[in-house]
Amino acid sequence: MTATVESAAGxxxxxxxxxxxxAIAQEMRSNPEVFVMGEDVGAYGGIFGSxxxxxxxxxxxxxxxxxxxxxxxxxxxxxxxxxxxxxxxxLMFVDFFxxxxxxxxxxxxxxxxxxxxxxxxxxxxxxxxxxxxxxxxQHSQCLWASFAHxxxxxxxxxxxxxxxKGLMISAIRDDNPVIFMFHKGVMGLPWMAKNPRSIGAVxxxxxxxxxxxxxxxxxxxxxxxxxxxxxVQWCLDVAESLEGTTSVEVLDLRSIVPLDxxxxxxxxxKTGRLVIVDEDYKSFGLSGEIVATIADKDPRLLKAxxxxxxxxxxxxxxxxxxxxxxxxxxxxxxAAIAAVMTA
Amino acid sequence: MSEVITFPVMSKDESAQGVLAxxxxxxxxxxxxxxxxAEVMVDKVSLDVEAPTDGVVTLLVxxxxxxxxxxxxxxxxx
Numbered sequence: 324m325t326a327t328v329e330s331a332a333g334x335x336x337x338x339x340x341x342x343x344x345x346a347i348a349q350e351m352r353s354n355p356e357v358f359v360m361g362e363d364v365g366a367y368g369g370i371f372g373s374x375x376x377x378x379x380x381x382x383x384x385x386x387x388x389x390x391x392x393x394x395x396x397x398x399x400x401x402x403x404x405x406x407x408x409x410x411x412x413x414l415m416f417v418d419f420f421x422x423x424x425x426x427x428x429x430x431x432x433x434x435x436x437x438x439x440x441x442x443x444x445x446x447x448x449x450x451x452x453x454x455x456x457x458x459x460x461q462h463s464q465c466l467w468a469s470f471a472h473x474x475x476x477x478x479x480x481x482x483x484x485x486x487x488k489g490l491m492i493s494a495i496r497d498d499n500p501v502i503f504m505f506h507k508g509v510m511g512l513p514w515m516a517k518n519p520r521s522i523g524a525v526x527x528x529x530x531x532x533x534x535x536x537x538x539x540x541x542x543x544x545x546x547x548x549x550x551x552x553x554x555v556q557w558c559l560d561v562a563e564s565l566e567g568t569t570s571v572e573v574l575d576l577r578s579i580v581p582l583d584x585x586x587x588x589x590x591x592x593k594t595g596r597l598v599i600v601d602e603d604y605k606s607f608g609l610s611g612e613i614v615a616t617i618a619d620k621d622p623r624l625l626k627a628x629x630x631x632x633x634x635x636x637x638x639x640x641x642x643x644x645x646x647x648x649x650x651x652x653x654x655x656x657x658a659a660i661a662a663v664m665t666a
Numbered sequence: 667m668s669e670v671i672t673f674p675v676m677s678k679d680e681s682a683q684g685v686l687a688x689x690x691x692x693x694x695x696x697x698x699x700x701x702x703x704a705e706v707m708v709d710k711v712s713l714d715v716e717a718p719t720d721g722v723v724t725l726l727v728x729x730x731x732x733x734x735x736x737x738x739x740x741x742x743x744x
Contacts, residue, residue: 335690335701335702336690336691337690337702338688338705511688513685513687513688513705513707513712514687514707514710514712517688517729517730522688522690
């Protein structure tokens with residue numbers, strides 16, 4: 324069930340950033356159609372390290388630095404994918420999608436449908452998401468629900484190095500467009516906040532993590548906590564701190580599209596209590612979709628009203644104190660668990 | 667014979683203070699030659715440090731400690 328490799332003696336541990344670049348490198352070695360394109364993906368190695376070391380190994384023909392012209396290079400990626408290549412295109416920050424969304428949701432996502440299934444778009448569009456380091460309203464959003472809302476794209480967001488490598492390999496091999504969202508806090512970068520769960524045991528060989536399958540990251544029987552990406556790490560911290568008091572099951576969605584509704588229903592059927600932790604905006608988003616999944620199936624699964632720890636419907640504040648007032652934190656998760664346990 | 671690993675000299679300014687940014691191993695763990703055991707940083711430039719040989723590692727400095735370039739950071743015993 325749980326997908327993370329237990330840290331054992333002699334097993335190498337790497338950062339999520341390294342796990343992602345290693346996945347891309349291994350796919351590039353075995354498939355000449357795979358290439359990378361985006362801003363600062365070359366010699367710089369990606370501003371959050373997602374393409375570190377690739378330029379040195381593969382050179383400028385396959386690791387292509389682009390101008391700041393997102394519509395242009397995402398369109399070029401779509402064209403290459405339509406012709407049978409497997410581009411990994413980096414948008415840098417998800418917040419920049421506003422300048423190029425026509426290429427993404429009208430072309431990348433719809434060409435397969437509009438061609439009656441005759442034309443495939445096997446493309447990965449990766450991007451950094453999330454806040455917590457005072458990068459303010461235009462560089463800190465998650466926005467996975469915005470992409471998930473539009474049909475035609477798969478959307479994944481790993482919380483740890485093992486899943487990041489396996490999901491990237493799955494994304495490159497998938498014949499559909501995949502949005503690959505890495506939270507800056509899970510990358511294990513030396514110049515960001517230290518999150519120990521962002522470094523973990525990762526096999527050197529290639530493996531896949533299936534898109535659309537959640538993982539039980541911590542087994543429990545009293546309450547289900549559903550989360551994705553960075554927030555999973557906070558949920559695990561809380562689940563471990565409550566051991567002996569409350570038995571918390573943490574479900575790491577790993578994919579937002581397809582959403583693993585069976586895994587959500589199975590866990591809630593077991594515990595009867597649900598907390599959703601989501602760093603994306605609260606209204607009209609992932610947390611509401613999860614609640615609807617329960618309501619559609621059988622609202623009697625729930626013994627208590629649902630608690631949602633999600634981003635309030637405001638732009639991300641710059642001031643550190645205000646930003647943490649808005650972000651999901653361990654304290655808020657713990658309070659939400661207490662609320663569903665006593666309801 | 668134990669082998670000592672030093673903080674790499676990364677900067678032309680050899681007096682520039684380094685930081686042991688991340689340990690990927692713990693004291694007492696077996697490591698293999700070529701395994702990345704640490705990430706170190708000088709002036710915001712980071713570098714991986716690999717184990718030079720197989721053995722059991724002993725860490726000599728704490729994570730996030732300021733370390734002089736060239737200083738001992740770990741020992742590997744066969």
